[in-house]
Amino acid sequence: MEFFEQVFLGNPLREWGIALLWAIGGVVVGKLLYRWFSRRMRKLAGKTETQLDDLIVDQVEEPLALAVILLGFWFGYDHLHFGENIDQFMEHVFSIAVAIDITWMAARLLDSLLGSLMTRTGEQSDSAMMSQMAPILRKTLRSTVWVLGVIMAMNNAGYDVGALLAGVGIGGLAMGLAAKDFVANIFGGITVFVDKPFLVGDRVQLDGVDGIVTEVGIRSTRIKTLAGRIVTIPNHKFTESIVxxxxxxPARKIRLDLGMTYDTTPERIEEAIGILTEIIEKHVGTENDTIIWFSGFGDFSLNVSAIYYVRKEADVSLTPGAINLEVLRRFNEAKLEFAFPTQTLIHQGEVGANSAAE
Incomplete structure (x- = not known):
C-alpha cells in the first residue's frame, strides 16, 4: 500500500485514483443518463398528444448529461489540492462551467419553444412576415439568454461585473443612436405585423404612393404602384403617416354625372332618372344604397347625377363600365340626347348697313 501513499504533484496517488474514479464515474453516468433520456423519456413523451414534453426532453438531455459529468469532475477534484490560489481558480472554473451549462439548457429550451410557437402562429396567420421575423426573434432571445448567463457566471466566479455593465451600457447607447433608424424600422415592422393595417395583396395609399403591397419585410415594405413600378418604403413610415x-x-363610391340638352322637358328628365335608377339597382355589382337626382342647370346642359356603391367583391372598373354602356344604350333607345359644349353668338345690327359702311 506504500505505492498509493507516494506523492505526485502534491497529492497521494490514492487521492489521484479516487479523483479519477469520480471523473470516470461522472462520464459513465452522464452517458447512461443521456441514453435513458433518448430511449425511455422520448418514448413516454411520444405517447402524449402535446408536443411540449417532446421539445423539453429533446433539449434538456444533453445539458443534464453534461451537468452530471461536471459534477463527477468536481467531486473528483475535491480530493486534490494544489494550493489555495489554484484551488480557488479551479472553483471559479467549475462555477463558470455550471453557469454556462445552465445557460445552454435555458437557451435551448426557450429557442425551441419560441420556434414551435412561431411556426404554429405562421401557419395560422399565413403571413410571409412571420417567416422573416422568426429567425431574428429567436437569435435575439438566444443572445439575450447567453449574455445574462455569462454575466451570471462571471458574478458567481467573483468578478466585478459592474464596470463591465457600465462599459456595455455606454457602448449600447452609442450603438443605439447609430442604429436609430434601423431599430425604428424593426419596431415598425413588428407594429405592422401585430396591428395588421394591411396584408400582402392589399391596395394602400401612403404619402402619395398608391399601389399593391407585394412584400412585407422586417425592415421595409415593397409596393407595386399602379404604374407597375416597385417602391420600397421603410416600415417606420407606417407608424408616422396615415395609411x-x-x-x-366595404364598397367603392362612384358618382355619375349626365348632361341633357336644354330642350329636354321635365317629363323626359324624370324618364331619364327612372332609366338610370333601373340600370344601377338591377346591376349585380352594386349595393342598394343609391341616390339619383336632377342636380342642376349647367352652362350648356341639364344635369342628372347619381351616386352608387360598387360591392367589395365586384370589379371597381368593369362594373362602372358596364353601367355606363347600358346607360348609353338605353338613353339612345329612349331618344334622350346628351348635351355637349355649345355657344350661341348674337350679332347686333343689320348686315346691309355694315356693307354700306364698308
Missing amino acids: ENVTAE
Missing part, C-alpha cells in the same frame, strides 16, 4: 387601405373599404 389608407383601399382594399379594406
Whole structure:
C-alpha cells in the first residue's frame, strides 16, 4: 500500500485514483443518463398528444448529461489540492462551467419553444412576415439568454461585473443612436405585423404612393404602384403617416354625372332618372344604397347625377363600365340626347348697313 501513499504533484496517488474514479464515474453516468433520456423519456413523451414534453426532453438531455459529468469532475477534484490560489481558480472554473451549462439548457429550451410557437402562429396567420421575423426573434432571445448567463457566471466566479455593465451600457447607447433608424424600422415592422393595417395583396395609399403591397419585410415594405413600378418604403413610415387601405373599404363610391340638352322637358328628365335608377339597382355589382337626382342647370346642359356603391367583391372598373354602356344604350333607345359644349353668338345690327359702311 506504500505505492498509493507516494506523492505526485502534491497529492497521494490514492487521492489521484479516487479523483479519477469520480471523473470516470461522472462520464459513465452522464452517458447512461443521456441514453435513458433518448430511449425511455422520448418514448413516454411520444405517447402524449402535446408536443411540449417532446421539445423539453429533446433539449434538456444533453445539458443534464453534461451537468452530471461536471459534477463527477468536481467531486473528483475535491480530493486534490494544489494550493489555495489554484484551488480557488479551479472553483471559479467549475462555477463558470455550471453557469454556462445552465445557460445552454435555458437557451435551448426557450429557442425551441419560441420556434414551435412561431411556426404554429405562421401557419395560422399565413403571413410571409412571420417567416422573416422568426429567425431574428429567436437569435435575439438566444443572445439575450447567453449574455445574462455569462454575466451570471462571471458574478458567481467573483468578478466585478459592474464596470463591465457600465462599459456595455455606454457602448449600447452609442450603438443605439447609430442604429436609430434601423431599430425604428424593426419596431415598425413588428407594429405592422401585430396591428395588421394591411396584408400582402392589399391596395394602400401612403404619402402619395398608391399601389399593391407585394412584400412585407422586417425592415421595409415593397409596393407595386399602379404604374407597375416597385417602391420600397421603410416600415417606420407606417407608424408616422396615415395609411389608407383601399382594399379594406366595404364598397367603392362612384358618382355619375349626365348632361341633357336644354330642350329636354321635365317629363323626359324624370324618364331619364327612372332609366338610370333601373340600370344601377338591377346591376349585380352594386349595393342598394343609391341616390339619383336632377342636380342642376349647367352652362350648356341639364344635369342628372347619381351616386352608387360598387360591392367589395365586384370589379371597381368593369362594373362602372358596364353601367355606363347600358346607360348609353338605353338613353339612345329612349331618344334622350346628351348635351355637349355649345355657344350661341348674337350679332347686333343689320348686315346691309355694315356693307354700306364698308
